[in-house]
Amino acid sequence: MPLPLFPTPTLIIPIITDLAVFITPLWIAVIVGVILGWAWKPKWAFDPKHALQKLRPPRSPNPPHHTAFTYPTTTTAATAAARVKDAGGNAVVTEHDLLHLWKLVEEKDGGPAWNQMMDRSTPTMRYQAWRRDPESGPPQYRSRTVFEDASPELVRDFFWDDEFRLKWDDMLIHASTIQECALTGAMMVHWVRKFPFFCSDREYIIGRRIWDAGQIYYCVTKGVPCPSMPRHNKPKRVDLYYSSWCIRPVKSRKDGQLTSCEVLLFHHEDMGIPWEIAKLGVRQGMWGAVKKFDPGLRTYEKQRTSGVPLSPCARAANINTKISMDYLSSLENTTTDLLEIENEDSSDKPVGRNIPKLLIVGGAIALACTLDQGLLTKKWPANSLLQWNKELRCYLLLWSYYCLLWI
Structure with a gap:
């Protein structure tokens, strides 16, 4: 019909x-x-106070440089009283963070097993990467980079030198120092990193400090609060950020001598995008970013050999707290497990x-x-x-x- x-x-x-x-x-x-x-959306988006902060004139991100700073070569744990502090008067990077990094290096953190993602090499560098997914918080990454014919001190300064990093790391578009401590070398820095075209740039307030355990350097960098730096819609601030590494000499694959340098990096952050998409992006772009390490390090070495003065960040990298392995063991015996604290901090993410x-x-x-x-x-x-x-x-x-x- x-x-x-x-x-x-x-x-x-x-x-x-x-x-x-x-x-x-x-x-x-x-x-x-x-x-x-x-x-x-990040938790600060629900706070109406941040809307009022945007109406205030922004403060200068860079405090006046203290030209009278004198940089001692090293300090001891007993004299490490002066530190970079947050608004509440607390040190932004402490021995608790040192213990957490040491447990990660020694695989005593109690977290899930690592799954290998990559194993690539060049004639002068080898790179290996692993990932694991904790029960709460963003995915975590662990990498091992070995540089041939490189000293731990050179590699330490290379990764700490923000001024030179702007030349080889094309993702970093801004770096400035907010606070620094002449006694311990601790710093609070402001970074802005460039993200792909479909994401806005990301802003980081990072606290960092180095401990020296006899040519074994424990370098802690993590996101810290900074009320003096107002938030903006763009770039979007990343609050949960952890990127710390251990630098130490290892045997060369050429002659078996301790002329190579190993970097163990532990990294995780909440960039404000779905974690599955973030994992895909990390996997696709990992080697493209890592392969810039070695050419940048060799250029940095030539620059240092030519007698170019150290940048303020590189000078701060030479100010570190001397410790011993016995001191780390004592921290382990007297301090609570910091991995639980890290998981509690990262579990503040929204439920959905x-x-x-x-x-x-x-x-x-x-x-x-x-x-x-x-x-x-x-x-x-x-x-x-x-x-x-x-x-x-x-x-x-x-x-x-x-x-x-x-x-």
Whole structure:
């Protein structure tokens, strides 16, 4: 029977009803997407005080340089009283952070096993990388880089020198010093890093300090609060940031002598994007960033050999606290496990960040099977004006939930 050109009132009402049922899951998808997107916003976005801070004139990120600083060669743990402090008067990097890094290096942190991601090498460098996914917090990365014919002191200064890093690290577009301590070499620095075109740049307030255990350097860098640096919409500030490394001499693969340098790096951060997407980006861009290390180090070595004066950051790298392995052991015996503290800090993320995919898929199937007495199970009448509408509704419903899987 041919269909009428103009639908009769008896057909219009079912069409309107079906369209209403069709639009409902789309609105549900939109609402869920908005909730998830809002859940991914950092905690400071919920604080109206930051909106008032934007109306105030920004303070200068660089305090006046203290030209009267004198840089002692080393200090001892007993005299390490003067440190860079936060707004509450607390040291931003302490022996607790040292113990945490030492446990990571010695594989005593109690975390999950590491899964190898990469093993690449050049004639003068070898690079290995691992990743693990803790129960809470962003994915964590561990890497081992061995430089041939390089001293630990040179590598230490190379990674600490922000002024020179701007020349070889094309992701770093701004670096400045907020505070520094002439006694311990501890620093608070401000970084802005460039992200891919689909993400805004990221801003970091980093506290850092170096301990010297006899040519074994424990270099701690981590995100710290800084109320004097107001937040802005762009660049977006990264609060959870940890990137620390241990630098020590190792045997060369050429002659077996201690002429090579090993760098063990431990890194994780919450960049404000879904962690699965972040893991994919790290995997794709890892080697492209790492292969710049060795040419940059060799250029830095030539510059140092030519007698170029040390930058302020490189001078600070030469101010470190001397410790012994016995001191580290005593810290382990008298200090609580800092890995639990790190996990507690990283567990402040919003709840909706990692929704199990099985839950979303199950919800899509349940909704599809219950709407209109079962969209997937109902036997549709043939040659009906409503058949095309129902098929389109079913496909769009499933498509909307498929999009949710990638939010």
